[in-house]
Amino acid sequence: MTGPIARRALALLFWVTAAVIYLPIGVMAVFSFSTARYQILPSPDYTIEWYGRVFTDGQYSAGFVNSVLLAGSVSLVATLIGFACAYSLVNARFPGKAAFTFLILAPLAVPLLLVGIALRIWTTMLGLQPSLPLAGVGQVLYVLPLAVLNLRNRIAQLPKSHEEAAWALGASRVRAIVDVILPACRASLIATFILCFTFAFDEFVIAYFLTNFSVTLPIKIWTTLVTGFDPTINALGTMVFVFSLSLGVTAQWLLMRKDR
Amino acid sequence: MPRPPVTNLWQGILPAMVLMAGFFLLPILYTLGLSLTTEGQAGLTLVNYHRFWGEDTLTDALLRSLALALSVVVIATLFAWPLAWYLAFCVSERRRVLLLLILVAPFWTSFTIRAFSWQMVLADSGIAGTALRWVAGTDVSLGFLYSLPASVFGLGLFGIMLVTLMVYSSMVTIDRRLIEANAVLGGTGWTAFREVVLPLALPGWIIGVALTFIVAVGDYAVPTLLGGGLRPVLAQVMLSVLKGTYDLPMAATLASVLVMVILLCVAPLLLLVRGTRLQS
Structure with a gap:
């Protein structure tokens, strides 16, 4: 139903949009290898000095460690709470379930x-x-909707009969969850953890408001950006992007x- | 069928509910309430709101936020419909996954880093400025960075991605036989769009547009890095009040204004989704 010319035009639109997004x-990646302190083209020479700086500058590495610890705990907690919540939402019937689901998704x-x-x-x-722990609580809120949505979809797909078989054999609710549901959700649980980690790792606003002196990587990047330029950011930004x-x-x- | 063991499923929901109530619902309600108070005065008052409407810098910031969010939504819509059509109807299923990934992947990385990388491109000394001077042959300056249009541009790209994704997910679920039926009855690509695809993909568009509006109207990073600080949006003013003067009731008032703007603009859209769902 789309003619060949229209199809070409649409393909062109797609690739132009993608090119602009990636430009x-x-x-940034090109400048991260440039010896120039400021962005000038063509670059005078190429170097990996800025990448070295990322690792030798204590503030960047401290920020990285803080971010990994924070995002790791946040996604672990969000995945666990999210799983419990998703399982109950799929299986329970209670008044106000729709309203509660809405509340869980509201942070989005x-x-x-x-x-x-x-x-x-x-x-x-x-x-x-x-x-940092307080910022962590805030970030759990932010990623929880993602965790609940992902896991709810997966749990709803599972055939009910497996769990019922476990019950018939005398398993308790918790035992059946541990032995039947959790293994069946393994890939989704890992994916949810990684996804929450990605979002928590890059999250800036909540961490900025709820910490005073602890620095996460996004906060360090932000303060560097607004207080004056440092070419190390190019190298760091490229690394964070790839990560x-x-x-x-x-x-x-x-x-x-x-x-x- | 075996009966489920007797357990209270509420236990599973409890942690999420405590978290949501204690760290989301109550803080927001408290903030809304705080906007009705002022320091050194007991009882509720509208004095903060009077101050808000009386100060041009504050109302201008609100108007700028609205202009920014609406422009972003319009741009995202103009690009999203053809892009989603292309992804849903013009490419094979395998290719589709790859193209979607290409479109979405850059947005997994930090908002801040993306905004900053645009700074390098849009600055007068950046790629865009250099290209302009080369084309013009004289020393002209672009003057694009640190303006509202630069913010629209930065957030517009995000909006294009999000709305395309949402419209696309509605479009792929459309039963192809409906489109074939349209063709059999003598319809063209245009009537297929107008009579079949548009009404069925509308809910996806509405959700995409609502989410985009929310992000654009409340964003702080892009307006700061690309829009600059001279003509701030509401989010920037809010932050400077909070971190600068520590006037918590005033910061709460600005936050409440933002909540009201979102409710006023997004609630009708969501009601519309409900309407279209009920019809179909």
Whole structure:
């Protein structure tokens, strides 16, 4: 129903859009190897000095360690809570289930800035000091909808009969979940963990509002950007891009593979 | 059929519910409530809102946020429909997965890094400025970076990705026989779009547009890095109030205004989705 000329035009539109999306990332990658302090083309010479700086500058490595620890704990907690919640949502019938599902997904429909500000105001009122664990709680909120959606879809696909067989053999609800449901969801659980990790690792706003002195990688990048340029950012940005991209691709691959 | 063991499934929901109530619902309600108070005065007051409407810098910031979000939504829509059509109807299934991945993958990385990488391209000394000087042959400056259109551009790309994805996911579920029936009855590609695809893919478009609007109206990173600080959007003003003057009630007021804007603009859209679902 689409003529050959229209088809060509649409393909052209797609590739032009993709090229525009990738252009700045390519530019950043090129400059990350340039010896020039500022972006000038053609680059005078090429170097891997900026990549070395990422590892020798203590603040970047501290930020990286903080980010990995934070994102790791956040996605672990979100995956566990998300699984419990998803399982119950699939199996339970209770009044207000629709409203509750809506509440769980609501953080998707609220700008992160609002979540960050509201949490900052709320925790100040409660007298809690801004800290990494507090930022972690905020980030769990942010990734939980993703975890619940992913796992709910998977659990709903499972044939009910396997779990019922376990019950017939005398397994308790928890035992059946551990022996039957969890193994069947393995790929989805790993994918959910990775996906939550990717989002938590790059999350900036909540971490910025709920920490004072601890620095995560996105916060370090942000403060470097607004206080003055440092070419190390090009190298770091390229590395973060490759890192997030490989995590994202792995998660998607796991999610698609389970369908077979 | 064996009866499920007696367990209270509420236990599974409890952790998520405690988290949502204690760290999402209550903070937001508290913030909304705080906007009705002011320091050194007991009871509820609308004084913050009066201040908001009285100060041009604040209302201008709100208008800029609205202009930004609406432009982003329009641009995303214009690109998303043809792109989604291409992905859903013009490529094979295997290729489709690859193309979707190409479109979505860059958005998995940090928002901040993406905004910053555009800075390098759009700056007068960047690729775009250099190209312009080369084409023009004289020393002209682009003057694009640090303007509202630069923010529209940065967020527009995100919007194109998101809306395309949502429209596409509605389009692929359309029963192909409906389109064939349209062709048998003498319909063209255009009538297939207007009579079959458009109404059925509308819910996807609405959800995509709603999410894009929410991100664009509340974003802080892109307006700061690409839009600059001279003509701030609401999010930038909010942050400077919070981190600069520590006037929590005023920050809460700005946040509440943002909540109201989102509710006013997005709620009708979501009701529309409900309407279209009920019809079909």
